[in-house]
Amino acid sequence: MKCESCGAALSLEVKYCPYCGRENVAAKQHVSDMAYYQGKFEETKKNVYEKTHTYTHNTVKIAIVAILAIVWVVVLILAANAYELKDAISEAKNAANYKEMEAQIWEYIENEEYYALSVYCYENDIRTYDSKFESFGPIIRLANQYQYVYEGLLGLMTPSEYELEYMDNNIGYLADYIEYFYESYNQDWEDMDYDNSYDMSVMQPEMDKMEQQLQVLLRTYAGLTEEEAAQLSEMSTGQRILLLEEGLLNEEE
Secondary structure, three states: OEOOOOOOEOOOOOOEOOOOOOEOHHHHHHHHHHHHHHHHHHHHHHHHHHHHHHHHHHHHHHHHHHHHHHHHHHHHHHHHHHHHHHHHHHHHHHHHOHHHHHHHHHHHHHOOOHHHHHHHHHHOOOOOOOOOOHHHHHHHHHHHHHHHHHHHHHHHHOOOHHHHHOHHHHHHHHHHHHHHHHHHHOOOHHHOOOOOOOOHHHHHHHHHHHHHHHHHHHHHHOOOOHHHHHOHHHOOHHHHHHHHHHHHHHHHO
16 A cells, blocks of 8 residues: 555555555555554354253253263163173072082082081072972971071070070070071971972971971970970960970070
8 A cells, every 4th residue: 555645665564654644544544444453353262162051051951961971871770780681690500500500509408517507598599489499498498497496596595795684585586596496397288379399298308307406496495395395386376485485584594
């Protein structure tokens, strides 16, 4: 561009003509326009940044909520199927080791180690409704009740300070465990509603041995006489509680 006064060549950045000293009007307007557009640019940039930041923030929040929702649904599904999954894994493991486990169960039964049998079945998730172990159903279930009686009696023999405060309740629990044992012992297993594969001609003699061992246990540690122990199955819960209280009191003396 040229100076309007002397015609000298000027650039837009020059505010005054270096030859005649006249103000460069075009340069002044250019500077003003640049300032205006620079301000518009900064304002637009700020708006874009704020909108983008808000959009990104909201998008991240939505994404996090969506992910958490999906995770929660997955957790609920897994929780709902956890028992079935665990059961399936246990059945597969037990099926693979069935021969070994069957031999171990029979060893406990033949050695009359009923407490150990119950613990073994619990630790290995041996379920009596599993077709492979169903034939042991009556004796394993009876062994489970035997375990409760054994542990209840053991707790009365060596009570903690806390258990001493609730001794009467613990005797009541032991009487209940004895009742559950005899309910299982007297169960008519062959008339159960579901199909079974157990042979009571094999199971019953072993269950009789367990019942006899239970009587020995109660005579030894609960102070019962042979006659009292033999009558336990016919007693009411209240009668068992009184008998156990008297027997245990005599044992302490």
